[in-house]
Amino acid sequence: MLPTREAATALLHAHVQDPYQRTHAVMVATALEGYAAHLNEPVNLWFVTGLLHDLDFEQHPAAHPGPSLQWFKEWDYPPDLIHAVEAHAYGYNAFQTLPQTKLAAALLATDELCGLFYAYRKMNPIAYAAMKPASILKKFKEPAFAAKIDRRVIELGVQHLGVPLADHIANVGRFLAPLG
Structure with missing residues (x-):
């Protein structure tokens, strides 16, 4: 059973305050x-x-995404959602599940990259749609910029998604455009 967007948003607000x-x-x-x-x-x-x-990261960072995976199973969420959440933690807290679906690959490729977009916007406050993919790619290649962003995980996700990194960056920028 997939929750509605409204129910998922309420769940997010109940578990995540940051x-x-x-x-x-x-x-x-x-x-x-x-x-x-x-x-x-x-x-x-x-x-x-x-x-x-x-969902569990704020309250359980040392166990993430373990608690969420347990909740999602108890709540009878779709297996594709559960697998994607597990695979997105590849290399974190000893999780080693590789993505087996497009959804899991896209989440793995997109999660950390959104952090890079956010950091770029903090440095250069422009709309996501106005960001040049080449500028984001340049920052991607600078390990000192947003140093906590795990570029290897993004590259692994992109490899499993089957999209070149530059195209992935352009796609994510375009997809984030509605957020301003």
Whole structure:
């Protein structure tokens, strides 16, 4: 059973108080929604997965995404959502699940990249649609910029998604345009 967007948003607000983490969840959800439409995949599933992918991070960072995975199973959420959330944590807290679906690959490729877009916007406050993909790619290649962003995870996700990195950056920028 996939929750509605409204129910997923309420769940996000019940578990996540940090304004950045809420913003991040909306960014990832919006980017995944764009990818779903682009790839002719279930838009609501991809959006809700993006919205809830870090549901436990604020309260359980040392166990993330373990608690969320347990909740999602108890709540009988779709297996594709559960797999994507598990795979997005590849290399984090000893999680080693590789993406086996387009949704999981897109979440892995998009999650950290949204953090890079956010950091770029903090440095250069312009609309996402006005960001040049080449500028984001340049910052991607500068390890000192947004140093906590794991570029290897983005590259792994892009590899599994089957999209060149430069195209992925352009797609995510375009998909984030509705957020301003």
